[in-house]
Amino acid sequence: MTIDKNFDPAAIETKWYKHWESENSFRPERPDAPAYTIVNPPPNVTGSLHIGHALDNTLQDIMIRYERLRGKDALWVVGTDHAGIATQMVVERKMEAAGDRRSNYRREDFIKKVWQWKEESGGTITRQLRRLGCSMDWSREQFTMDPHFTQAVTKVFVDLYNKDLIYRDKRLVNWDPKLKTAISDLEVETREINGNFWRFKYPLAADENGNAVTFNGPDGAGQDYIEVATTRPETMLADMAVAVHPDDERYADVVGKYVQLPITGRHIPIVADDHADPELGSGAVKITPGHDFNDFDVGKRAGFAPAEMLNMFDGDANVCQVSDGLIPDEYIGLHRFKRETENGAKIQARELVVKALKELGLLIPHISKNKKGEEVISDAEPRIIQTPYGDRGGVVIEPWLTDQWYVDAQTLAKPAIEAVKNGDIEIVPKTWEKTYFNWMDNIQPWCVSRQLWWGHRVPVWYGPKLEHEFEHEHDCEQVHLVAKDEDEVRNLAAVRYSTTPENILIFNNEEERTTAELQSQNMLKTILVRDNDVLDTWFSSALWPFATLGWPEKNAPLVSKHYPNDLLISGFDILFFWDARMAMQGIEFMGEGGKKPIEQSRPWKTLYLHGLVRAADGQKMSKSKGNVVDPLGLIDEYGADALRFFMAAMESQGRDIKMDDERVKGYRNFATKLWNAARFAQSNGISASQSLSAPTASLAANRWIIGEVQETLITLDKALADLRFDAAANTIYHFTWDRFCDWYLELIKPIIQGDAEASSAQMRSDAEETRQVAGWVLDQILVMLHPFMPFITEELWHAMASSESGKSARNYDIILAKWPAPKAQIDGDAKAEIDWIIAFTSAMRSAKNELGIAPGAKLECIFPNALQGRVNALQSTLERVARIASSSFGDAPDGASMQLVVDGQTIIIPLEGVIDIEAEKARLGKAYEAVNKEAGALKGRLSNENFVARAKPEAVEKAKSDLAEKSSEAERLKTALERLG
């Protein structure tokens, strides 16, 4: 079957992908081969393939295909992430569109709906990964909510709890009032927004005798108030102190006195604390421990326990009554500062507080000057404010005091830091190590509980405290029991409450309990109710490198063979979210708490971080900017192979990639070039090679190209070992196009296209040898290119071996071929000869071009006698490639001629009456100038005593030989010029 004239990527891609998958080619059985393992960063099950996935997965597929070709037992683990918040949001949005809402359902029913949605719509991204050609092990596709994954997550939670590495704590969390859940520090992004800076007078409270209190005041004039400044006036309803810097003399005599807060009338102390910045505002700052992270710490230092701290917001960030009951009724229920859903139609707490203080005469107005120099009075000074936003919900985060589960990240981070320091985990590019250390060294407790429904439920049950455990009269705090399942918690509880397991009654949630409590027969039993929260999605994905392999099942075979993984490829944007946490959890759990050495516990040997794919103008792609490039569109237009090659070629370490369609197009052209080369080969009787090692060859061109394959292979292997995808792609690109297509195929045309009937036995055998070599080289190209361009290489692999009927004679697919092993030496003589042909041909073409001689013109050449043997042997090649008409040898005849200096020898092309002598003089003159200048520079360097004395001997030698060469060339050009008169 002949190769089609047109290369149509779409026509072959689907065909081969289906074939590979049905043949189980992505994971051939190789029980005795060494393992090579990559786990794929699980995309969100809600997701669809974006350009970043295309990059990330292309790089992984290149490595997996490469190692598979090299005979490894290559495993690329694939699966999707349940993506708690993201997925729940998607399903809720869908419900809202249908006029429905989550709160219409019981938790279990809602979760059923999410599963249903997952079954229907969750396959999008996995289908798209297939289109990109990714050779993942779909037979073991994973999902982070699979039962075995839940087992792993639960075990990790319970074990960490038992090791005191997970604990429950009451502290401020980042609360997302839209999603109504706590989120971790990493999920908060700081944005700069335009805000205001208000200044208020807080009146000093009267002393115990009811006498007014004053202090000197900053200006020493005496005042009965202290000035505070704030960007969040509404939180003054929960102020618990005013802080001044301990060294701030302006306020020294007021520390220890009290303020009587306006509106609430609460008496709060003035405290000294380093947090107060004397330079900012008045130097005195209001302290709201319940709604500001800094204030929380100040509050603790001032002696407030977290449980005492005032919390003035509900989960929606609407004002609620605080524990001392001092907030006036008209504030209750108001939103903190903005009604997202009602466009500010209703008055907000912030607005009302400012209004009230203004009416009380306690607002210090801001005075500024307008352009005309007139004074303008306003309530507040405009300021740029660093404001925390939830990365998913997109609303301002409210620091909120709640009980949550925390992972002791600091302890877990230690060995993970060591692993990188000691080189047990290599981060590529190395510059990211500093970022990693910086974050890990300062890591904060990780809040892992989320107030969502979709996710891994926290394996915790709450039971009553026993009477003797009550810390105070109204203590109704419950105790928690942590266990892997209900049976285990029942037994734990039986022990704890000194009863039998049958007397422990377990409820899945408060609602069930309330219903059940109405039934009086349960009154005598001990009741446990399960924690409602689920875990942060990243808590489960941190287990990906081993939970996907079967852990915690005992002696899971995949774990022992494929853990540690060899390589992890991820975007740097999830270094903290995912990579660092995998390192921590991997080392902790696979190291069995320090029992196993780091070589066995680290999740991967190498962590490769790539950059972002940006829009053509360098901007970050985002839906809101509308500059998102769809990788599937690019695949439709140029083919998956071209897109993949683009990704590889652009991936140099440590730089973002700017999208460039033209370049993708260029690689489509490259694929077409290869296609046509194969077509040419096929039409000239060249077909698939029968041997893995290079055929024996006698002709220079053949010996040369075999050596070039060898060199290319060495360069390519080195590039891939170094994870230099750009270098690897460029190596195979240039070999294919510049060496193989541009020179080798041109050089062999006269050999293989000779008239078979008329040719001698020698010519027939030369042609046969050449066909063998050409077929072999093309095979090597296909295999070396396969990791980058899997589809076209598979197609041509078979096409080159197919009979008339279209049946491929290959007994295996290229995806399972063997990586090249030419076992050939680089042939110096052949290389010298072909390099000479190339140099001569290029010189000839260049000269013709400059002298305006038609490129096709066949010219007579007079070579020096020394070249007689070589030129005679290459006569037919030179006729065709360099377009020489006839050759003779010896000295230059009289008359005008074009002269080429190639490799230190002058070749004369007599052109009496044809060439423009002045033009030829100019051409040679220019060449002479250039060479002479280089020779001059070398001469100058060598005449420098310091250079000769101090430079490395090789450098001096190189300079000497370069000088000799350049001088000789200059000499010859000079002679040539003189000959023209």
Next chain:
RNA sequence: GGGCGUAUAGCUCAGUGGUAGAGCACUACAUUGACAUUGUAGGGGUCGGGAGUUCAACUCUCUCUACGCCCA
């Protein structure tokens, strides 16, 4: 405020202690011959500014400028 990165041809980017490369774009030429998704030849850069180390700096060090990112 702390940290990191980037600055090389018109554009997008490689690069090495011994005086610069690729792709695209551009110019000229070619075209019945695997390939116009082509071929051949060519023009184009004082490697962001300044200082230092060195026989030698685009490359190493310092500094300045501009841009970008992360953390607080």
